[in-house]
Every structure is written in structure tokens, then in C-alpha cells.
Amino acid sequence: MKIAGKLYFFLIALFYSLTICSQQTIQFLSENFNTSSSLYFILNDTVFDSIPDKNQWIINSEYDGQSVYPDVISQDSTYSGTIASAPYSSYLHIHDTSALPVANANFDRSVASDAFVGMKNGLCTYGMSDIVFTFFYTGQGNPDAYAELYYSANGGAWTQVGTKYYGKRKWKYETVTDPIFDNKEDLRFGFRWVNLATTGSDSTSFGVDDIMIVGTFDNVNNPNDISITYVDSAVCQGKPLTFTFGLQDTLCDGTYEIEVSNLNGSFNSPIGTWVTNMSYPLLSKSVSIIIPGNAPKGNCYYVRVNRIWPLPSITGLTSVCFIIDSCSNEIQTEQPAVTLDTMAVCINSAIDVPFWSFGIFLSGNQYVAELSDSNGSFASPSIINSIPDEKTYDPALVPSPGQVAGLVPSVDPGCGYYVRVNSTNPAVNGTPWGPFCIRECDVELNQKQDISVCISDTAGDTINVPVDINIWNAVANYSSGNVFSVEVLDPKTFGQVNFAGLGVKASTTSTSLDIDIPPTPGLAGLGMKDGLWYIRLIASNSTNSMDVWSNVIRLTIG
Template identity: 30%
Template structure:
């Protein structure tokens, strides 16, 4: 293999006059190329990238799924083809990412391998027909572009056995990258001559990288010619200086031999720091057919080094000239970084502003928005927002630089202090936001992971509520914990007025209240003296009795009243001594009496004034009778038997509901 490579000597000259075209592929008809073959480790069914032939130049927006998540991307337009290409902007051979194809984008682009969402791979496309050559110089020419990256580039191969095996071509370019616009390349090798089965192929290598650019590798107008003519050549003259700063301007002189066609472009190319032109960088050009000089600019991002060379190449014909013959030194120029902006959150800490000036030299100083010197360490607790200026002050003879950083400070989210409070389940609690202690009132309350309102506090219980105030990025959210202890409101029942006969039995006042009063309260008599809660007609003082149930703070005490009226009940004469009836008590709204007399025709119920309120018609046998007074108010009533035993009367006290 080494002997073969030593034999692959490229001629730095291109044929100007007579040429014989042996093969011409412009991809407008059925192509003589097989795409995505397994040659040279090529992927035949890659999920990331593949070769296509079409006339798509328009980019667009799309997305690629990585670990189950769609990630958006944008593909720029593929640069238009120049007039030197046969049928410009027609069909061409190029790499396109599968994700772009799935998004309807068919122009020249690629999904760079990152080891996570896309794997490193090779993609090969080769001729399917053989070309027989003679002893004359054989030249392969083609138009190409590829921005790519250090690990993402195109390669050119040749085969002398119908594609059974392939050999990489390392000169004049071994890695086709750093070229975002269409250029024509020509290669002449002795190995191409006197072959019966010559073929050429193109390989795109997509290695793992963190930095790569579209467009991907693209090829058009592949031509194989046999040339017999006087060669054209270019000699790059010595450069006036051997030391340059990044971004410096210079003139590159050159001389030529042979003839060049109208519209020819001479381009100055910069090698890498070791003098290699494997992936040259264009630094200037001029449209001309004569010798002269080219105004050039050293790239700002060129790595410092002392082994650089410069050469001049031409476009029509394609000629690669000699280099300048002397190593050049490129020194790092002070760089203040790109002007930019950053948004930070107040009270979030201290930040080194130089971290936001990408690639900036560390040998510089800051001034603040007030034009006074500034340390460069922004304290978000005390320093203001505004425009901060960075000026380099680096050693060496290169010009200094200045950059600005606009700092915007956002107020942090503030949920206030944690809150613990007791409430009363009265159904009238204020909105939850009224309990926020020192925080913003723009947040949301959550209970058990769900948004909630003050309706949560209508029932007794203990509630842990989280209050969240959402921050505007980069400010984070802030939270406060709220512990609400909701106590049940006391219930003293509803007030009533009760009339009892003077000789009625004692009664519990709580049984006379309406509603469902809580037990355990206290009673006071009409003069405010605490009493037991038992009212004895004829002994206890008539009047307004107050029932008080203490509330747990913040619930207020509850009160209800019973107005007790004592009636002498003289309206109906009694004959209790003569009555064989026995009172068994009140069951709900019914009164139970037992009697043994026979021949009872009915039962009457009178009030204390003798008014008839209810009757029960007979005959009624001896036993237990239920007297329903559900529609009667509280008071004293008299039950009278009607029949053979007239005159038998029983007095009862009815507690109405």
C-alpha cells in the first residue's frame, strides 16, 4: 500500500487546450452511480443519513426524535450552483439526513454523529460503469461543496478493478470540508492512466463530533478526460511578513504560466498550523486571468501556530499552485467575545460575566453601566442590570478588542412566608390568597397535587396546602406551605318559646331548643345566673333562658334562647284521682296512655283553655293508645276518655318539634 501511495503523484497542472472526454455524469438522466453501497464500510440503510440525487436546494424546519423526544432543527438553503456547472441548479448527488427527508426537506444536509442521537457512519456512492484509459494524462474533475467539520468530510476514491476494491485519493485534498459554496476540483494521477476498468467513487464520513455545519458533501458534473496540452501552473510568491495576528489583512502575490479562461478566480488558501492543505481555508480571491496579488484576511478563529503556509489555486482551469515556501506564524489576537446579552434572576448569586463572552481573552477589564471600573463578578443582590463593557489589554502587538454584554435582571418569584392558621368552618372564609404572608399574589394553591380554592376550608379538618409562585426563566419557582386547621363552628340550636303548666313535671331545657344543638353547653336564667339546664314549673323562674356553646378559636361562641312561660292551667277541671289512665310517656310526637276501662267510645285532646285539638273515635278496647300531636305546639294538653267512663282526664306536657 505504501508503494502504491508513493506512486500516486498528483500533477499540479491542469490541461488548458485539447481534451478528450471519456465520461460525463451530470445526474440529469439515469445516473451511472450506485448510491449507499457497502464499499469502504458504507451504510446501506442508515437511519441517519443517505445519498440522494435530486434538484432540491431549499431548506426548512424539521424535527428528529432522540430518546423519545422530538428535537427541532433548521436546515438552510443549499447554495445555488454557479454558471460553470452544466445545467446549474439541476439534479446533483448529495447527502441528506433521514430526519430531514422525513420532514419533507430534500436538500444537502446531514445529521452529525454525536454518539447519542446519531452514530458515526460512512456513506459511499460509486460509478457502475468502467472507463478505459490510455497513456495520456487522465483527469477527474467535479464540482463539490461540504462545510462539514473536523470529523465530518468527503473523500474521493478510485478503483482499477471495476469497484472490487477502492483506493482513497489524498492529493491535492484528502478531506473535502470547510467549503460552503460550489467549487470545481480536478485530480490527475499517473494511476489513472492505462486502465481498462477505471471507476471513481465518493464517500462521506460522518464521525462523532460536537461541532459541524451544513451543507453536507455534494457532487455534480463528474467528468473524466484525457488531456494532451501545455500545462498551466501557479507559483505563490513569498509573503511580505512572516508573522500575523488573527484577523490581520495581507496581500498574497502570485505568478502564473499557461492560459486561463475568462471568469477564472484565483483563490488564496491557508493551510493548518502544521502546513497541511488537507482541508485548506480560503482567505481571499480575485477574478482574473493574469498574475497579481490577492487581498486576504487571516481568519479570526485560526489557531495560533508557526507552521502555516499559503498557496494560490485557480478555477478555470483548476490548478493548485505551490505554497509560499516559508512557514508563517499566526498569533492570538485579543478577543473580547461577541456582543451579547444575558438574563439573570435577582438575588440568585454572583456570576462571572466573562463566562458569557464566548472565546474572550482573559487579559482584559470591565466597566459597568455607570462607566466606572467593574470587577467582572456580577452580584445579583447589589449590582444593577445594564450594559457592561469588556476591554482587552493583552500583551503583544495585536490590536485590542472591545465587547459588550447587556444584563437584564428579573425579579425572583416570591411566595412569602409559610403560614399556619386556624379557621372556623363557617362557610364564609376569605380567598386563600388573602393568607399570603409577604409574597406575590399571582401564584396557585395546590392541595394533594391539584389546584384548589377556599371551598376546601368549608369542612372541619387539617389541610396542608402548597402555594406556588411561578418564576420567569431563569428565575425558579418559589413555594410556601400553608397549614389550615379548620375548627367546627359551635351549634346552640334555634330559639323557642315554651308554655308549661304550673304543675307540669320538670323538663330539660336543651330538649326544648330547635335544630340540633351541641351538648356540653351552659345555661343561664333570666337574670344571668348559671343554672343546671332543668326547668321545674312552679319553682324555676319563668323568662328567657340562654344556652351557650363555647367555640374553638377563631370560632365565636354560639347562643340560643328558650322563653319559658308558666301557665296555671285552670281552664279544664281535672279528675286525676278518678282516672284509671296511666301515662307512659312521649315517643316522638306521640303520647302513650294505658287504660283498663272497657266501653271507651273515643278519646279527646284539649288544651289548658278547654279547646278541643284532636279526637280518636272508638269503640276502643282496653290497652295502650297512641295520641299523635305532631302538628301541635309545645304546651300542656289534657287527654279525656269518652264513653261509659266519662270524666276520666289525664294531663300531659307536649314538647313540640
């Protein structure tokens, strides 16, 4: 149910002590009509009469009938009470549209009319009682010319409530209340003016001002506490705490503040605050919050939930104790995409080592990707690369793993290699991933350098890159008719995306090759889009069947 935009966003609360606890008197609406239009009411709505009549609603500060109609008495003349902006403030009233510029509260009694003014949006009164609609009104009218108050609940029919309003020369304070107004999702009020076509002397019509709607949230006799029905018994620093809170009875849509106490169990200086929303008709909600990484270890923290908007405001009950502890840091190394190839990974190929990390990593931390020896030992590892980063890559906190990007180091060919990611602050050795194979590849693309290009809808780019053969030895030869073709590979699956679409070069020796990136619309035809890709070369006619592939480099298209 969507009730955003309901008028309870304009609530004002007045607090007064009744017993040890306090009831809250909620002011839903206050309208003094001191602008040319109303924030809350639609004038001359077609609820009862689809055809505009001669006598219609208007807002202004006209009191003078200019000898055409009787004058309206000033607002400092009341039977009781005081109108806020008296004596001549703007007010809502019926006027004879044909008598302009005379525009005080008047009506042409010779013409029958039925005019309605109703609230634009409804009030939500769930959890409230004693809803009272108050206003000042004036108007002589007659038994055949009067105003009535109507209400509509939850989109239902407009229903008359109260009495017929006429016969008052001075301003009269009026209050209307009914239990039917309580506990409604959408409560609206409106005034209906009706006059029959009659003869006789003119009189003032109906004018209204200082409308106010209030209600009571009685948390004394009808308590609606917010309690914590479940909370994790322990949580690590920097990790999610899950709990469930609930109401005793439904309330309107609301915003709730979550507080976690300090080490001493006090909410005067909580270690953190969060905000969540809960909509009608929900009575409970489960929430996960991230405990600050610098929260002190402790055996008795509390959480509570307070309703803060819209009113009524409710301070929640505290949970049972839970523990905040400093849990050990962990790093879990994942499989690099380049190792998904059916062939061994080429030395000097791009390699991006993904990882998840758990716990708190401190300022100055670096994530370091290492390569074992061919027996899987990290006694003397080769460094792939390192990145300064104190972020925690916990799948409960972030959608994607961290990643250390580098090149496969120059090591002896073999099939017992592992990779791992470590941290420096604190010092943690990640779990290794492997084994996989590494080999020397005869062809080297672009001297191991990655490529970045910027294109647009109308302009592509061409990059000329070197192609070197016999990098390790001269065993392989490339016979007549050999063609070096660019292969595009998916950065996550290492599956082939395109072959030869970005460039080809016929050559039997070291050479250079143009990589042609089309304008953005042309990428789709190649199965590509903006972003990161892997590319390598494949030779078509090598004398050594294992010396067909080049090293892998990254291609970034922006």
C-alpha cells in the first residue's frame, strides 16, 4: 500500500503529561487560508454536481458586500475563541460568481447550487483515537441555504457528519468528532454548500477559517511498543548484525531509527545509528546493519528501534544483550579467469586475481597477489602485483570480489602453480587457488602492454601494436600464408567473444598489426560493448603446434 504524500507528513506534535508516561496529541492539519490557494483542499470539486453552479467556493479576504450583498462581520467578532489572523484574514467561502468584483461570502438565492470543497489527500489515522475536526465559521444563510461537513474513509462514499451550518452572523467555533474517524488509512473531510432557488432578502452565505484536525496517540491506555523479537547473540566488528523488531498494533507507513548502545549499554552515545522504513500493514521487519569496525569489544551491547517520522514518535524497548567481538581476518582467493583456458597460461599474460576478504583491514593495507613455485610452495613466492586498499570485500557487504591485476611472472614452465592474495595490515595469508599450468609462449602482443581506447557513436579508433615472435627461442617458424588474428575473450569466463573481427595481419616474421575498434553501434555486431575485454593473437601456420597463441593483454573500451 502506498501512502507517501499523505498529509501526515505535515504532522506537528504537542506533548503533555497525563500519567507517568505521555500521550501525544497529534496535529494532522492546520489551514488558515492565508494564501490564494489551499495546500489541502480542492475548490469546487465535482463530487456532488458535475456542472459548475453560479455560487462557488473562493479564497480571499473580502468582507465588504459593496451594497450589493450584506457585509461579512469581521473575525474579531466571535461567540467564543480567537481566530489567529483576525480581524480580516483570508477565508474560504461561497460567493456569487456573477457579482464580481463583489466577492465576500454571498450567494444568489434565486439560483439553486450545490458546491463542494474537499481535501486533496487523505490523513492516515492508524493507531490514533479521538480524531477532532475543528473550525470557525460564519454565515446567515437560511434553512434552504446551508453548509454541511462530510468525510470519506478509505476511498468510500462521502458521508455527512455534524449538523447544517447557517444562522450565524458572528464567527462560531465548531468541533466535530466521531469514532468512525479513528484507525483509517485515508481519511478526508470536505464542506458542501447547498441552496435551493428561493426568494427573499439576501444574506451572507458560508465562510470558514482556521481549520484544524488533531488526534490522540494513547500509549498509556493502548500501548504500542516497539520490541526486538530476535537479535544475533554475537557479531564480529565490521560484520552484519541481524535482528527483528515488531509493533503491537499497526501504524501508518513510518521511518524508524535504529540505535546500538555503547559498550556500557547506554544510548546517550550509541556506537551507531541507522534508518529503515516500514509500511502499513506490516507488524514486524528483519533488518541487517553493519557494526562499525572500530566498535570496542564487549559482552553486552543493546539495540533498539525508535519511530521518528511521521508522528507518533515512539522510543523502542531495548533488546537482550549481544556480543561484539574482534573476529579473525580471512582472505579467500578465487580462480582467475585467464586460467579457465584449455591451454596453459602464457608467461607475461594479464592475470586478474579475484578474492573475498573478511574482517577489518586497516589504513595502509595492501592486497598482494602471489604466485607459488611449480610445486605449489609459497616459501619464495613471485609477486604478481599489489594494490593499496583497506576495503573489506565481504559478499555480505559488496556485490563483487576484490581484484589484484598484474602479469604472470617469468617462471619455469610447469603445472603445479598456485595463486593467493595476502594482506599487509593486518598481515593475513589468503587461501591459495590452483593448481594450473604456465608455459612460455612464442608470440608476444604489444610488448605486454594493455590497451585503452575512447570511442563514440560516430568515431572509432585504430591502434597499431607490435607483434614479436621467438620471444623465448627460435624453435617455431611461421610458414607462408600465416595470419595473426585478434581473438577477443570474455573477462569473466574466458570464452571466445570474437575472432578476427578487430584485426588480422599476414606475416611470417615479427611485425605490427592494426587493431580497429568501430564506433559504439558497431561493437554489437562483434558481440562486444564498452568495458573490459581480454585479447590475444592466434597464428594460423606455425611449425610448432604449441606456439600458436600469444600472451593475453587487456583491452578497455570507453
